[in-house]
Amino acid sequence: MSDAPLSLTHVTKRFGGFTAVNDLSFEVPAGQIIGFLGPNGAGKSTSLRMSLGVMPPDAGEVRLFGAAPELKNLKRVGFLPEERGLYKKMNARDTITYFARLKGMSAHDARARADELLETTGLGAFRTTRISKLSKGMAQKVQILSTLAHRPDFLILDEPFSGLDPMNQQTLEDLIKAEHARGATILFSTHVMEHAERLCDRIVMLARGRKVLDGTLEDAYATLGRGARITLEPGFDLAAALGPKGFEVHRTLDKGPGEAWRVSLAPGQGPQDALRAVLEAGAPVIGFQPEEARLRDVFVSLVGEAEAAALESPAGAVAEETV
Template identity: 75%
Template sequence: MAQSPLTLTDVTKRFGGFTAVEGLSLDVPEGRIIGFLGPNGAGKSTSLRVSLGVIPPDEGMVRLFGAPPNILSLRRVGFLPEERGLYKKMTARETIAYFARLKGLTAGEAKARADELMESTGLGEFRNTRVSKLSKGMAQKVQILSTLAHKPDFLILDEPFSGLDPVNQQALEELIRDEHARGATILFSTHVMEHAERLCDRIVMMARGRKVFDGTLPEAFATLDKGASLEVEEGFDLAAALAPKGFEAQRAADRGHGDAWRIALPKGVGPQDALRAAIEAGAPITGFAPDEARLRDVFVSLVGEAEAAALNDPLAEQAEGALAE
């Protein structure tokens, strides 16, 4: 049976009177891409630092490849911290090779690996450029490449997309897929749900230091009430027409094409079933759209709109990081 790269059991971490993480249990199976999701300040960065032994838990147990974090198990990990930091006088090539050597590669292996990574990500012509002369985006690429230069078995990426433009965000998504195809297990934290929707096998959601969901994407979407939007010509009572067919319809915001309704879907019933029932009821339909499930909707359904508003707050995670320092 494959050993989980990371297991947390009832982990709690406090900073003075503030509880950053409370009772967190988490298992990261080998070979998966796991999204560690939640608004800024939810406790994600603290949880990752505890996982690596950077800070100890106040309660609970941490196992990295089956044992407490140690120098041998940490060599199998590539960690990208949220706080970016590079040696500005080093060149891009020297930086990547340096971090590779820290993880056990020889000097020759480290330089060859640095060259390979830079060429494959469009940084080849900047290999001898000092970090201080690189753009912010290129410097962040160098830091990401430094994280995976030693081909780690387990990648932990804390807000890896932060600060990247859309083009480089897409490039990083491809890099994550490539690392996963190579065989790496990947755990990345983010407050941007769309990245997790595109990349993850499984997601873990955090809010106020506590885990509120742990499961696959289909399991997450299954927590939502499903429905569909239907527009009919003005004056048609869709609720009365659909009630005999077992559907509940409520008026929604009028979009200017007639009367707008939202139809609730019972379990096991799809949007097309609702549309068919409306047609059979003689509804003069002018528009139809099934609900599009998004992870943000799942988060809102679990913790409420007020908590979800912190997904767009860039200051809360900085506060969490300051507490952990």
């Protein structure tokens, strides 16, 4: 049996007649950063709660470090819930110390760790400030620091970037990288694909409670048809010139000077192959741009534009208040 930090096998969770998670299976290997991606309502938070034993699955099995979730293996986990909540009358240092002690650290080590984290994230001057007096962004950073204070082997972060301004999003990305470099395995859920593109070794995509992709970024991008966009001086038939060479070419409606074309790339072909063929054909090139794959494009290709539109829901908006 696998002793991976987390494995879900054919897990299903229903709420009345609604199936929130449907026959979900995936594994989080030790030492990796895994992005758990999908729009709001895809089943991500429910899956994470089942992973921690907060709620049982209606079917299937959850294993945390090779065993059912229990107090012993949960002490190796740091969990940041989507619903934030701190004790408003406690100060920043005492809050982090308290949560570290709950995970087994001594009072001395917990307080030293709290001071260390507050200093490295720019909150050292606010260590004795009550949570109620901190800005929303500051309080959220304190909760994130409380999650990783005990140096967990496995971090589970549910929408950790939600509500953070761009500067603090970058601070959190740096913290995730530092925890990974320390040796932690990290699973974070998000509906913002750009964070996963910058951080993840692997991604698991959900839509309507079902897994639609499980693999590396390269695996994800490979699901897309790749291409290159080429702008030519008017009057040159690029389709007629490249068609006999095995390229699929069509005109596009891109605005700008000249005439815009898209060259589809077959497996094994790169943008340089398309450009070489265009130049050998004597085409009067004005511009050339390889298409860059994006995870959002992958999601659209797998589930459709309507489902992907939920990725831009207001719940993902960045808070106006900054630290």
